Amino acid sequence: MQFSGKKGLIIGVANDNSIAWAIAKTIMDAGGECGFTHLPDRPDDERQRNRRRVSKLTDNYDQAKFLVPMDAQKDEDIRTVFEKTAETFGKIDFFLHSIAFADLNDLRNDTIETSREGFKMAMDISVYSLLSCCKAARDTDVMAPGGAIATMTYFGGEKCVPGYNVMGICKAALDATVKYCAFDMGAQDVRVNALSAGPIKTLAGVGAGVKEMLQMYKEIAPLGRNVSHEEVGNTGAFLLSDASKGVSGEILHVDGGYHMMGSPGRLLQKLQ
Numbered sequence: 001m002q003f004s005g006k007k008g009l010i011i012g013v014a015n016d017n018s019i020a021w022a023i024a025k026t027i028m029d030a031g032g033e034c035g036f037t038h039l040p041d042r043p044d045d046e047r048q049r050n051r052r053r054v055s056k057l058t059d060n061y062d063q064a065k066f067l068v069p070m071d072a073q074k075d076e077d078i079r080t081v082f083e084k085t086a087e088t089f090g091k092i093d094f095f096l097h098s099i100a101f102a103d104l105n106d107l108r109n110d111t112i113e114t115s116r117e118g119f120k121m122a123m124d125i126s127v128y129s130l131l132s133c134c135k136a137a138r139d140t141d142v143m144a145p146g147g148a149i150a151t152m153t154y155f156g157g158e159k160c161v162p163g164y165n166v167m168g169i170c171k172a173a174l175d176a177t178v179k180y181c182a183f184d185m186g187a188q189d190v191r192v193n194a195l196s197a198g199p200i201k202t203l204a205g206v207g208a209g210v211k212e213m214l215q216m217y218k219e220i221a222p223l224g225r226n227v228s229h230e231e232v233g234n235t236g237a238f239l240l241s242d243a244s245k246g247v248s249g250e251i252l253h254v255d256g257g258y259h260m261m262g263s264p265g266r267l268l269q270k271l272q
Helices: 019-029 049-058 075-089 116-140 166-186 203-207 210-220 229-239 266-271
Strands: 007-011 033-038 064-069 092-097 143-153 191-197 251-254
Touching: 007 019, 007 075, 019 033, 019 092, 019 143, 019 229, 033 049, 033 075, 049 064, 064 075, 075 116, 092 116, 116 143, 116 166, 143 166, 143 229, 166 191, 191 229, 210 266, 229 251
Parallel strands: 007 033, 007 092, 033 064, 092 143, 143 191, 191 251
Antiparallel strands: none
C-alpha cells in the first residue's frame, strides 16, 4: 500500500490506543497526508484535554495538516470540517469515520433498560454521523473519483454479544448504513466499507467490556490469539487505499477468524 500523494480526513482519534490512530499512522508512515478532528473541549477547560490528547500525536507528523474540533451531533460542525478539508487539500482520496458513543449508564444495564434519550444519542453519534459525513462529503465535492470511505463496526451488530447491549443495535444499524451509503456514494465513484475488529484495548472498547472478551476470543478464534493495533491499522489502511479498489459495501473482519466459528472450537476441548 502506497499513500504518497494521497490525502484524507481522519475522524475519531481519541488517544494513542484508538484504532483510528493505528490506521492514520499506517497511512502517514506510507506517505499520506491527513487532517484530523478532536472532541470539542468544554469552554471552562483551559487545558483543552481533548485537543491535547490528539495533538501530542499529530504534532510528531509533518503529514498531519490540521486538527479541528467537531461535534458529531451537529451537522454544521461536520459541514465546517469538510469545508476545511476541501480548503486544505482540494480533493481527498480517503475518509475514515471512527465514531461511536453510548452513555455508560445504558451500556451497563440490560439492553431493554436503555433509556429513550440514551438510545437516540447513541444512534445519532454512532450511526447518523456517518450519513451526515457522507452528505457533507458529497455536498462539498471533496472526494476524488476512486476515493474510499471506511467506518468501524463490530461483531456485536451481527450476533448478540451480552454486555455490548445498545451499542450492538447501533452497529447493526451502522452495517446497514454502510450498504446504503455505498450505493449513494458509488455514483461519485467513491467506495464505502466497514472494518470489524476483534476486541482491542481502546478507550471505547474498555467501556464496552473488551477486557472480558480478550481471553474468550483467544480461545475460540482459529488463529488462537487476539489481533493487534498494527494488524487492524494495516487492514483499515488497505480499505482506504487503491489496493482495495473494486470493494464496496463490505464488512471486513479482522478478528483471527472468530466471526466464522459456529462452536467454541478448541475451547470446548478444554472445557471437557
